[in-house]
Amino acid sequence: xxxxxxxxxxxxxxxxxxxxxxxxxxxxxxxxxxxxxxxxxxxxxxxxxxxxxxxxxxxxxxxxxxxxxxxxxxxxxxxxxxxxxxxxxxxxxxxxxxxxxxxxxxxxxxxxxxxxxxxxxxxxxxxxxxxxxxxxxxxxxxxxxxxxxxxxxxxxxxxxxxxxxxxxxxxxxxxxxxxxxxxxxxxxxxxxxxxxxxxxxxxxxxxxxxxxxxxxxxxxxxxxxxxxxxxxxxxxxxxxxxxxxxxxxxxxxxxxxxxxxxxxxxxxxxxxxxxxxxxxxxxxxxxxxxxxxxxxxxxxxxxxxxxxxxxxxxxxxxxxxxxxxxxxxxxxxxxxx
Numbered sequence: 001x002x003x004x005x006x007x008x009x010x011x012x013x014x015x016x017x018x019x020x021x022x023x024x025x026x027x028x029x030x031x032x033x034x035x036x037x038x039x040x041x042x043x044x045x046x047x048x049x050x051x052x053x054x055x056x057x058x059x060x061x062x063x064x065x066x067x068x069x070x071x072x073x074x075x076x077x078x079x080x081x082x083x084x085x086x087x088x089x090x091x092x093x094x095x096x097x098x099x100x101x102x103x104x105x106x107x108x109x110x111x112x113x114x115x116x117x118x119x120x121x122x123x124x125x126x127x128x129x130x131x132x133x134x135x136x137x138x139x140x141x142x143x144x145x146x147x148x149x150x151x152x153x154x155x156x157x158x159x160x161x162x163x164x165x166x167x168x169x170x171x172x173x174x175x176x177x178x179x180x181x182x183x184x185x186x187x188x189x190x191x192x193x194x195x196x197x198x199x200x201x202x203x204x205x206x207x208x209x210x211x212x213x214x215x216x217x218x219x220x221x222x223x224x225x226x227x228x229x230x231x232x233x234x235x236x237x238x239x240x241x242x243x244x245x246x247x248x249x250x251x252x253x254x255x256x257x258x259x260x261x262x263x264x265x266x267x268x269x270x271x272x273x274x275x276x277x278x279x280x281x282x283x284x285x286x287x288x289x290x291x292x293x294x295x296x297x298x299x300x301x302x303x304x305x306x307x308x309x310x311x312x313x314x315x316x317x318x319x320x321x322x323x324x325x326x327x328x329x330x331x332x333x334x335x336x337x
Contacts (some may be wrong), residue, residue, distance in 0.1 A: 001104050001105060001106060001127075001129055001130070001131075001134050001135075002129055002130045002135075003035065003132075003165050004044070004135060004139075005036065005130075005131075005135045006034045006035060006037075006101050006104065006137075007031040007035060007039065007133065007140045007199075008135060008138050008142055008188055009034055009100055009101070009104055009138070009166065010029075010030040010031045010032070010033050010034015010035065010097045010101065010234065011025075011028070011030045011031040011034070011142055012030065012138070012142050012159055012162050012166075013030045013033070013034065013093070013096045013097045013100055013163075013208070014026040014028070014029050014030015014031065014093055014097060015030065015034065015142070015145065015146075015155075015156075015159045016096075016159060016160070016163065017027045017028050017093045017096060018030075018085070018089055018092075018093050019031070019145075019150060019152055019155065019156065019159065020151060020156070021085060021150075021218075022085065022091070022150075023150035024145040024146050024150075026093065027051055027142070027146055027183075029077075029093055029094075029097075030093060030097045031097075031295050031334070032097075033073075033093060033094045033096075033097025033098050034097050034098070034100065034101050034324060035101075036059060036060070036069070036097075036098055036101070037057075037060045037061045037065070037095050037098060037101045037102060038060075038063075038173040039060065040055060040057070040058065040059070040060040041056060041199065043055060044056060045239045047255070047301065048075075048114060048256060048259075048314065049302060049314050049315060049316045050256045050259045050263060050302065050314065051259055051314075053259075054113075054191070054259055054263055055260060055288050057102070057105060057108070057111065057112045057113060057121070058113045058116060059113070059116050059117075059261075060110040060115060061101065061102035061105060061113060061116075061224065062102065062114055062115065062116035063099065063102075063112060063113075063114055063115065063116075065098070065116070065285075066095055066099035067099045067101075068094075068096070069094070069098060069234060070091050070095035070098060070099075071087075071091050071095075071259045073090065073091075074087050074088070074090035074091030074092075074093075074094055075087060075090075075091075077090045077094075077099075078090050085296075088142060090170040094202070101126040102114050103289045105121045106123060106171075107123075107124045107126050107170050107173060107174075108123065108127060108128070108129045108130070109123065109125050109128075109129070109199070109283055109284065110123065111123025111125075112255070115319050119262065121262075123328070124173075124174060124177075124241055125177065125199065125200070125201045125202075126170070126173035126174045126176070126177040126199075126202065126207070127169075127170060127173045127202060127207060128203065128204050128205060128206065128207070129194045130201045130204065130205060131143065131202075131205060131206065131207065132205060133169065134169050134207065135167060137165055138165060138166045141156075141158050141159065141161055141162035141165070142159065142162055144158050145158040145159045145162070145299045147279075160330055162222055169207075170184065172207065173202065173207045176208075176227060177200060177202075177206055177210075179227065180200050180210045180212070180225050180227065181198075181200050183225065183231060183232075184200060184212045184223065184232065185198070185227060187231055188214060188221075188224070191236075193221055193236065194213065194219070194221075195214035195215065195216060196215060196216045196217070197214070197215045197216075197219055198212065198213065198214045198215070199212075199213050199265075199267065199283065200212050200213075201213075201224075201283065201285075203289065203334070205223070206334055208226060208227050208228065208334055209224065209225070209226050209227075209333060210224065210225045210226075210304075211223075211224060211285045212224065212225055212232070213267060213283065215267065217241075218240065218241055219240055219241055220238070220239040220241060220269060220282060221236050221237070221238055221239075222236065222237040222238075222239065222282075223236045223237075224289060224333065226334060226335065226336040227336075228234075228335055228336030229336040233336070234333075237286075237288075237296075238304055239269065240273060241269060242269075242270070242272075244270035244271070244272070245309075246260050246264075246266065246270070246279075248270075248305070249277070249279075249309045249311060250309060250310045250311065251268050251310060252307065253312075253313045257313075260279065260302075263281070264279075264281045264282075265283060267281065267282045267283050268280065268281060269282055269298065269301075270284070274304055275305065275306050275307075276304060276305055276306060277303070277304040277306065277311070278301055278302070278303050278304070279301050279302045279304065280298035280300070280301035280317075281298070281300045281301050281302075282298060284298070284300040285298070285299055286298055286299065286309050287299060287319065287320070287321055287324075288319075289329070289333050290324075290325050290326065290327070290328050290330050291321055291325060291326060291329075292324075292326050292329045293325040294306055294324050295321040295324045297321070298319065299318070299320070300316075300318055300319070301316075301317045301319075302314055302315065302316055302317060302319065303315050303317050
């Protein structure tokens with residue numbers, strides 16, 4: 001999830017663990033703990049762009065990282081505060097503040113390597129990385145609680161309501177995903193679409209509008225589903241995969257095909273553009289619903305410069321057609337219009 005959301009979650013955990021003893025300082029330390037796993041972004045500059053995508057939400061988002069770091073930070077803070085709060089309280093605060101960060105990230109498209117050193121990423125793909133319906137009520141309740149006395153029962157109750165709300169919202173996303181998945185499978189079957197593999201993931205800023213991506217050997221099938229409609233209403237977009245596959249890529253140096261396969265889950269569309277290739281990660285969707293379909297290109301991918309048919313340079317692409325954005329159109333699609 002985004003940094004603000006992780007700060008709110010960490011702050012609420014800090015309040016839950018130590019609010020009565022520390023007051024708003026518990027919220028501050030919880031927010032710091034909730035931010036720590038994302039410090040791995042500063043190490044991405046030392047890696048190849050594809051490796052960097054796997055480094056993020058890797059070790060620092062693992063259970064092992066939480067178990068190792070929290071007692072160390074607990075020891076340090078206990079000594080700094082001269083044992084007034086105790087080693088165990090600090091360790092609890094940091095462990096729960098840190099470990100809930102990757103647990104929340106599991107619900108997003110990107111997932112986390114929570115069981116590091118095992119390579120597999122855990123992702124439930126049921127909430128978008130920025131979702132105001134998750135964050136804003138949670139944040140309002142936390143701020144409200146912070147304005148009350150540390151010994152106030154209302155303060156503790158408000159914080160618990162925020163945690164219950166945020167947890168319930170995540171489970172709501174899972175239920176909606178199950179519904180969309182089931183309905184999308186029925187739609188594919190009823191319309192005789194050739195789909196060997198399919199994924200569904202929420203569209204930006206909401207759990208009410210979903211991106212459905214199907215795949216067969218030759219094509220990708222892109223669909224969108226608002227839960228306010230009875231079924232998928234827009235005509236599916238069929239995209240020719242072309243001749244390129246990840247296994248065809250040849251590298252001048254280190255071969256990154258395995259990493260590209262891992263990161264994209266093989267939902268990868270590779271297209272030629274002169275002496276360059278673009279490998280789009282289709283899990284992150286297209287821009288069409290934000291531009292009234294005027295510009296409909298994949299949002300995220302990599303561009304490879306070629307020399308003698310070998311990749312010599314790689315850069316990450318984040319494609320945002322800012323001049324054509326139309327959020328009124330997007331929200332109309334969210335609401336099923």
